[in-house]
Structure formats: structure tokens, C-alpha cells
Amino acid sequence: MELVDRMLAGDQIALAKLMTIVENRSTDVAAIMKQVYPRTGRAYKIGITGPPGAGKSTIVDRLTALLRAEGCTVGIVAVDPTSPFSGGALLGDRIRMQQHYLDRGVFIRSMGTRGSHGGLARATKDVIRLLDAFGKDYILVETVGVGQTELDIMSASDTVVVVIVPESGDAIQAMKAGLMEIADVFVVNKADRGGAERVKAELETMLRMSPPRKLSWEPPVILAEAERGNGIQEIYEAINRHRRELEASSKLREQRQEQEKTELIEIIEELIHERLTARASSDGLLAKYVVRVQRGELDPYTAANEILSSEKVLSELVAR
Amino acid sequence: MELVDRMLAGDQIALAKLMTIVENRSTDVAAIMKQVYPRTGRAYKIGITGPPGAGKSTIVDRLTALLRAEGCTVGIVAVDPTSPFSGGALLGDRIRMQQHYLDRGVFIRSMGTRGSHGGLARATKDVIRLLDAFGKDYILVETVGVGQTELDIMSASDTVVVVIVPESGDAIQAMKAGLMEIADVFVVNKADRGGAERVKAELETMLRMSPPRKLSWEPPVILAEAERGNGIQEIYEAINRHRRELEASSKLREQRQEQEKTELIEIIEELIHERLTARASSDGLLAKYVVRVQRGELDPYTAANEILSSEKVLSELVAR
Numbered sequence: 001m002e003l004v005d006r007m008l009a010g011d012q013i014a015l016a017k018l019m020t021i022v023e024n025r026s027t028d029v030a031a032i033m034k035q036v037y038p039r040t041g042r043a044y045k046i047g048i049t050g051p052p053g054a055g056k057s058t059i060v061d062r063l064t065a066l067l068r069a070e071g072c073t074v075g076i077v078a079v080d081p082t083s084p085f086s087g088g089a090l091l092g093d094r095i096r097m098q099q100h101y102l103d104r105g106v107f108i109r110s111m112g113t114r115g116s117h118g119g120l121a122r123a124t125k126d127v128i129r130l131l132d133a134f135g136k137d138y139i140l141v142e143t144v145g146v147g148q149t150e151l152d153i154m155s156a157s158d159t160v161v162v163v164i165v166p167e168s169g170d171a172i173q174a175m176k177a178g179l180m181e182i183a184d185v186f187v188v189n190k191a192d193r194g195g196a197e198r199v200k201a202e203l204e205t206m207l208r209m210s211p212p213r214k215l216s217w218e219p220p221v222i223l224a225e226a227e228r229g230n231g232i233q234e235i236y237e238a239i240n241r242h243r244r245e246l247e248a249s250s251k252l253r254e255q256r257q258e259q260e261k262t263e264l265i266e267i268i269e270e271l272i273h274e275r276l277t278a279r280a281s282s283d284g285l286l287a288k289y290v291v292r293v294q295r296g297e298l299d300p301y302t303a304a305n306e307i308l309s310s311e312k313v314l315s316e317l318v319a320r
Numbered sequence: 321m322e323l324v325d326r327m328l329a330g331d332q333i334a335l336a337k338l339m340t341i342v343e344n345r346s347t348d349v350a351a352i353m354k355q356v357y358p359r360t361g362r363a364y365k366i367g368i369t370g371p372p373g374a375g376k377s378t379i380v381d382r383l384t385a386l387l388r389a390e391g392c393t394v395g396i397v398a399v400d401p402t403s404p405f406s407g408g409a410l411l412g413d414r415i416r417m418q419q420h421y422l423d424r425g426v427f428i429r430s431m432g433t434r435g436s437h438g439g440l441a442r443a444t445k446d447v448i449r450l451l452d453a454f455g456k457d458y459i460l461v462e463t464v465g466v467g468q469t470e471l472d473i474m475s476a477s478d479t480v481v482v483v484i485v486p487e488s489g490d491a492i493q494a495m496k497a498g499l500m501e502i503a504d505v506f507v508v509n510k511a512d513r514g515g516a517e518r519v520k521a522e523l524e525t526m527l528r529m530s531p532p533r534k535l536s537w538e539p540p541v542i543l544a545e546a547e548r549g550n551g552i553q554e555i556y557e558a559i560n561r562h563r564r565e566l567e568a569s570s571k572l573r574e575q576r577q578e579q580e581k582t583e584l585i586e587i588i589e590e591l592i593h594e595r596l597t598a599r600a601s602s603d604g605l606l607a608k609y610v611v612r613v614q615r616g617e618l619d620p621y622t623a624a625n626e627i628l629s630s631e632k633v634l635s636e637l638v639a640r
Binding site: 147261272277289 | 585637
């Protein structure tokens with residue numbers, strides 16, 4: 001595909017167009033990703049997540065400046081599944097990043113719910129792959145909130161940074177949200193507010209109580225005031241230590257293989273969803289089951305089990 | 321199943337236990353729902369959504385009091401996919417509902433992300449069915465935020481109430497979030513704040529510009545101050561008008577049939593997900609594809625297409 005060739009040759013406009021195609025889940029996605037795929041795997045992916053208002057965008061902004069100063073190129077993907085209501089804030093944050101907009105070494109993409117038709121996590125992972133193939137050294141993926149979509153997206157990162165603020169109870173909430181399991185680096189941002197040391201101590205206690213990790217890696221807890229640039233160097237160093245540990249063990253490869261497996265399953269499921277939706281309204285066997293459920297002759301759980309036990313219905317799904 | 325028998329006989333503790341089983345997506349879900357299913361379809365389901373802080377919980381609270389005064393029983397399902405970080409607020413709101421906690425005619429259930437393993441929308445729909453089978457006249461389903469999960473859940477309602485506040489731009493955001501398409505009743509809450517009339521006018525203009533609906537129904541825009549009880553009666557009447565219009569036409573039946581179809585597809589997909597995940601790590605054909613993708617011999621899109629074109633791989637999925 002010519003657009004992919006232009007993107008791989010460094011054309012930013014082609015990159016942006018491909019992202020839009022991928023976000024809309026057009027039928028061209030498979031062909032694009034097939035061509036892009038062999039060029040991926042080089043970028044290092046950093047996920048940054050946490051509750052709204054924790055200062056994630058500022059950290060992304062400062063980390064980008066630091067990475068650029070080191071001579072690295074950066075791709076930024078800002079995902080807000082709850083946009084557009086919170087999207088205003090995210091866009092506002094992005095304005096602070098204007099310095100980077102003028103820098104050809106940085107490519108920024110915001111993604112929201114609209115247009116992705118429920119496939120936001122899937123679309124985001126493809127956008128990350130596009131940036132990877134484009135040749136970015138680092139890809140920073142920022143998500144707002146801690147729902148399932150955000151956890152899915154974080155699972156595609158090499159290092160996950162969880163940012164919280166010293167609000168009372170936030171450490172506990174982070175644990176309840178499942179962030180203990182996914183965080184490789186913790187940041188207590190806005191540490192000039194009271195209680196930062198206490199939240200840090202709470203996090204460290206909870207991390208000690210967590211089940212042991214596969215690596216010997218113990219997630220550090222870093223105090224930061226990203227707005228003033230404090231703590232950014234420490235965050236960067238923690239990410240690099242984690243990266244070295246992943247690379248020294250076989251863990252980076254294993255982790256990425258796990259991601260490949262998950263992605264394959266997701267893509268199969270996306271295709272199955274399209275076919276099920278189409279077949280359910282046509283005149284085949286699946287549609288007959290739909291009618292029986294609608295008439296109350298069969299409950300949907302029994303119907304689903306029968307459908308999945310039937311080679312005939314499955315052949316119907318295979319036939320395009 | 322004895323627990324289902326007890327629930328159908330009016331045992332609230334059995335109901336709560338069944339909800340927990342359903343929320344955890346245990347293997348018993350199919351058996352439970354099969355038994356429950358024939359008893360469903362009687363309750364009227366009202367979805368209430370909108371951005372955080374719009375006062376949805378207060379509206380649910382006041383609407384519940386009104387429905388109780390009319391002699392109707394009420395089930396309340398409060399869903400917060402972004403809990404636990406925002407869950408505190410939701411719980412706080414629930415405290416105001418304590419009066420209803422003591423009322424056996426009201427059953428309240430909060431649902432968050434944890435424990436539902438990505439199947440929050442699915443679990444919520446089953447919880448709604450449980451309340452329906454339990455015999456509640458009305459089921460109020462409140463969601464926080466406007467992500468895909470929330471839109472999915474709202475699609476299971478008979479009447480959808482969208483609540484916004486007179487903040488500048490919120491009408492536009494509601495449109496961008498896709499709320500114009502799903503709202504049957506609009507509420508501009510906290511109407512004592514400035515700008516309520518302007519937001520109402522904006523919404524009405526946008527509704528006129530929207531594509532025509534299947535019904536002749538035009539979503540009303542109601543100004544409310546739920547905290548003081550103002551506008552609740554009007555909301556209730558608008559819901560009832562919408563209900564009568566749905567019932568008078570064949571639209572309620574069609575809408576519910578569409579919901580049945582969607583549910584059947586979701587349940588099939590949930591089963592397929594479980595099987596794919598299990599097979600991907602076993603030693604069959606699917607696992608071989610996973611290895612080829614992990615080795616970089618094949619991109620996942622090509623692999624997914626080959627898998628779905630292969631009767632052999634599909635027979636593997638049929639075999640349990």
C-alpha cells in the first residue's frame with residue numbers, strides 16, 4: 001500500500017492518515033498492519049496511567065523533553081475512553097505540549113471513544129505499532145482513568161508508570177483498581193501537597209504485601225513535582241533500570257510474546273464479532289437461534305452453548 | 321438450583337448471592353440465567369447516564385421515592401466502570417439513599433470494574449435480569465461517564481434519561497459523546513445555576529438537527545433541581561409518556577428483540593473468549609499460530625484471517 005510506503009519513508013502526513021484509518025477500523029486495517037508488522041518491535045513502550053488530575057500529561061510532557069535532550073525520538077498516544085466530557089481537560093493539557101508540536105522528533109496523537117466503535121484498546125495498540133514502525137525510539141502511552149480499556153492498553157507497554165497524588169486514600173484506591181499488579185514504577189506527584197511521604201510509605205507497605213513478582217524487580221515509589229520538573233530525572237532513571245532488568249533477563253521477550261498472544265486473540269474476536277453481527281440478521285442458522293431467543297423459546301445462555309457445539313453454525317461463520 | 325428457587329420466592333439474600341456469582345462470571349452463570357430467564361420481561365428498565373457530578377444519584381433517589389409512593393417496587397443498579405477512584409463519590413451518594421435501604425420494596429446494587437474481569441456490561445445485564453425475575457416493577461440503571469461500557473449498558477434500557485448540568489459546552493459534549501442518539505429524555509439538572517435555559521435551547525436545537533427517530537417521539541428537555549425535588553414529577557411523566565408511546569406502537573417489542581439479539585451475540589463472544597484463551601496456551605492448531613506470530617513469521621491479522629478460514633481450528637473450538 002502506497003500510504004504505508006510513504007509512512008515508512010518518514011512521511012508524517014501518511015502516518016496521521018494511517019492512524020485515522022486504523023481508528024475507524026476500516027477494512028484496510030489488516031492489509032496495513034500486515035505491511036507494517038515486520039518493521040515493529042524496536043520502540044520501547046512506556047504506559048502512564050492513574051486517576052484524572054494526577055498530572056500525567058505534565059509528566060509525559062517533561063519526560064518527552066528529557067528524552068529529546070538525550071537525542072531520542074518520541075511518539076505520544078493520549079487515550080481518554082471517557083472523552084468527550086473529560087476530553088476538554090486532556091486537550092487543555094495538550095496545549096502545554098505545543099513546544100513539542102513544532103518538533104519533528106515528536107508525534108502526538110489523541111484518541112477518544114468516538115469513531116472507534118468499542119474497539120478503542122485494539123485501535124490504540126495498532127496506533128502504537130504504527131509509531132513503532134515509523135521509527136520512534138520511545139512511545140509514551142497515556143490513559144486517563146482505570147477502567148478495563150485502560151488496563152488493556154497498559155498491558156501493551158514494556159514499563160508501566162502509575163501516577164497518583166497525595167490524596168488521602170488514593171494508595172488504597174490504587175490497590176483496589178488493580179494498579180499494584182501492573183505498576184513497574186509508582187509516582188506520587190504534586191508531592192508539595194501534604195501527605196506525600198505518608199502515601200509513599202503506604203504504597204511501599206502495600207507493595208511488600210503484594211505477591212512476589214516474576215522478576216526480582218521491586219517497583220520504586222518516586223516523589224515528584226512534575227510542574228516544576230522535580231522528580232522527572234528519577235522517573236526516567238527508574239524506567240531505564242526496569243528496562244535493563246527486563247532486557248538482561250528474558251523477561252522483555254516473554255512479556256512481548258504474551259502481548260502478541262493477547263493481540264492475536266483480540267483480532268480474532270474482532271473478526272468474529274463482525275461476522276456474528278452480520279449473520280445474526282441474515283437468514284442462516286445463527287439467525288434462527290436469534291429468533292428462538294426473541295420468542296422466548298430458548299434462553300440466550302443455552303442458545304450460545306448449542307451454537308458453539310455446532311460445527312454447522314461455525315461453518316456458517318467461516319464462510320464469508 | 322436451590323438458590324434461584326429461593327430468590328424467585330422472594331429471598332433478598334439469595335438475590336444478593338446470585339448477583340455476586342453473576343458478577344464474578346462463575347461457570348454457574350449459564351445454569352442460573354437459564355432458570356431465571358422465563359421469569360423476566362415484566363420490569364420496566366430506565367437507564368440514567370451523564371457526566372460525573374450531574375446529580376444522577378439524586379435523581380435516582382427522588383425517582384425511587386416517587387415510584388414507591390405510587391406503590392411500585394424498584395431495583396437500582398449503580399455502575400461505575402471507573403471505580404474505585406471515583407467509586408468513593410458514588411458510595412457517598414448512596415448514603416443519601418439510606419431511607420431506601422430500610423425499604424424492602426427497594427433493592428440497591430453497586431457494580432464496579434473489579435471482579436467482573438472486563439465483562440462489566442455483560443454482568444450488569446444479568447444483574448438487571450435477576451432484578452426483573454425477582455419481580456421489581458421498575459429497574460433504574462445508573463452509569464457514571466460516557467465510555468463504551470456505559471453506552472452498552474444503556475442500550476439494555478427501555479427508556480434512557482441523559483442528565484447534564486448547565487456548564488458551558490456540555491450540550492455539545494453530550495452530542496459528541498453520542499448521547500443525542502440514545503437519549504429519550506434529557507434533564508438539565510442544577511437548573512438554579514446560570515445558563516440552564518440556554519443549554520436547554522441548545523439541546524433542543526441539536527435534537528431538531530438530529531436524524532429523525534423511528535418513533536414520532538421527540539425527546540423532551542426538562543429543567544430540574546433534583547436536590548430540592550424540582551422537576552422529578554416532570555421526569556417521571558416524560559418517562560411514562562415515552563413508555564406509553566413504545567407500548568402503543570410495536571416499538572417496545574422490537575427494541576427488546578434487538579436487545580435479545582445483542583445479548584446472545586455477547587454471550588457467544590464471552591464463551592469464545594474463554595475457549596480462545598484456553599486453546600491459545602494449549603498444544604493445538606491455535607497455539608501453533610500463536611507461536612508463529614510470536615516468532616514474527618506471521619502478522620496477527622493474517623493469522624486471524626487464516627484461523628477463521630480454517631474448519632480445523634474451528635472444530636478445535638467446538639471440542640470442549
